Amino acid sequence: MSTLVTGIGELVTNDDTVGPGLGVLPDAALVVEDGVVAWVGPASVAPDADRRVDVGGRAVVPGFVDSHAHLVFAGDRAAEFEARMTGARYDGGGIASTVAATRAASDAQLRARLAALVAEMRAQGTTTVEVKSGYGLTVADEVRSLRLAAEVTPEATFLGAHVVPPGADRAEYLALATGPMLAACAPYARWVDVFCEPASPHAFDGEEARAVLTAGRAAGLELRVHANQLSAGPGVQLAVELGAASADHCTHLTAADVDALAGGTTVATLLPGVEFSTRSPYPDARRLLAAGVTVALATDCNPGSCFTSSMAFCLALAVREMAMTPAEALWSATAGGAAALRRTDVGHLAVGARADLAVVDAPSWLHLAYRPGVPLVRTLDL
Ligand code: NIG
Ligand code: FE
Numbered sequence: 001m002s003t004l005v006t007g008i009g010e011l012v013t014n015d016d017t018v019g020p021g022l023g024v025l026p027d028a029a030l031v032v033e034d035g036v037v038a039w040v041g042p043a044s045v046a047p048d049a050d051r052r053v054d055v056g057g058r059a060v061v062p063g064f065v066d067s068h069a070h071l072v073f074a075g076d077r078a079a080e081f082e083a084r085m086t087g088a089r090y091d092g093g094g095i096a097s098t099v100a101a102t103r104a105a106s107d108a109q110l111r112a113r114l115a116a117l118v119a120e121m122r123a124q125g126t127t128t129v130e131v132k133s134g135y136g137l138t139v140a141d142e143v144r145s146l147r148l149a150a151e152v153t154p155e156a157t158f159l160g161a162h163v164v165p166p167g168a169d170r171a172e173y174l175a176l177a178t179g180p181m182l183a184a185c186a187p188y189a190r191w192v193d194v195f196c197e198p199a200s201p202h203a204f205d206g207e208e209a210r211a212v213l214t215a216g217r218a219a220g221l222e223l224r225v226h227a228n229q230l231s232a233g234p235g236v237q238l239a240v241e242l243g244a245a246s247a248d249h250c251t252h253l254t255a256a257d258v259d260a261l262a263g264g265t266t267v268a269t270l271l272p273g274v275e276f277s278t279r280s281p282y283p284d285a286r287r288l289l290a291a292g293v294t295v296a297l298a299t300d301c302n303p304g305s306c307f308t309s310s311m312a313f314c315l316a317l318a319v320r321e322m323a324m325t326p327a328e329a330l331w332s333a334t335a336g337g338a339a340a341l342r343r344t345d346v347g348h349l350a351v352g353a354r355a356d357l358a359v360v361d362a363p364s365w366l367h368l369a370y371r372p373g374v375p376l377v378r379t380l381d382l
Contacts, residue, residue, distance in 0.1 A: 114148055
């Protein structure tokens with residue numbers, strides 16, 4: 001079954017053989033066969049297909065790739081948000097309350113919440129999402145978090161080293177998270193992650209993070225790191241040294257951190273919804289881009305530091321608050337996210353890519369940043 005998508009006012013391909021930057025094709029059409037892009041070009045020369053879908057002159061972009069999300073949890077922390085908005089600081093301490101609620105929830109409750117959030121994301125144009133564990137923090141609760149995550153995405157991430165759970169001994173917990181917990185979780189995960197943040201009494205320092213990541217790699221997992229969120233700690237340079245796919249947050253960077261990212265293969269994933277929701281200074285995206293670092297944007301959707309599922313909102317924040325150009329922001333929310341997940345099949349719309357199409361209810365993709373907060377994007381199920 002082939003489908004011709006036509007009436008595309010502007011097609012963002014992220015294909016540099018089409019054009020520089022976003023590879024934008026005006027008055028375009030695209031043929032999808034078995035869920036894969038089979039042809040892209042001007043509508044005037046489009047081939048025939050079994051059926052035809054006309055998007056009425058709207059812009060079409062690659063579906064968003066949200067490479068950082070925490071969606072397996074119960075409870076909410078609206079009161080913590082309210083306290084922050086009247087001056088309280090974020091330090092990760094609230095994670096404990098989500099851990100308690102998550103442990104108390106049934107599988108069915110966690111699965112329903114996860115499905116609702118994935119549907120909410122999809123309804124806003126996100127077609128690939130990474131999902132972390134990290135609110136269970138016992139062997140059984142981490143395993144079930146990852147089992148549920150793996151039901152909705154191949155991008156499931158073991159984050160047993162999110163924080164030291166309340167009441168646990170730090171060294172004993174680290175031994176568990178790098179030993180029996182890791183062994184039990186690895187079959188359900190692609191990635192291992194760690195909250196490396198010496199400035200938080202709850203999270204992990206550089207040497208602890210190194211232990212988590214090297215054990216994870218030995219168990220067959222690929223690496224990603226929560227790095228430099230609250231302070232210029234060792235996370236970013238550790239991520240680059242170990243060849244992690246992504247260093248996420250990158251809010252506080254030294255010149256040496258930027259140099260390391262520029263000289264390595266690690267993507268810098270910026271999460272501006274977190275700075276918005278914790279009322280913190282934004283990362284310096286311009287400095288990273290000037291140094292030639294690959295930048296991704298993601299939501300970090302989670303009940304504590306940022307409870308948005310909207311990539312379009314994060315894209316608008318990146319433009320307004322981090323001085324990314326609209327084109328840089330859209331690239332980072334699509335192709336950048338794909339790079340952060342080491343995926344070559346998503347984040348672009350060249351022949352051979354997955355046909356993850358997002359339709360913008362506007363004549364131009366620019367409206368994504370131009371009309372912040374307006375639900376313009378939907379996915380096209382073909
Ligand atoms: O990415 N930094 C650590 N983890 C999450 C927040 C988790 C939470 O507060 O519940 C983050 O910001
Ligand atoms: Fe996170």
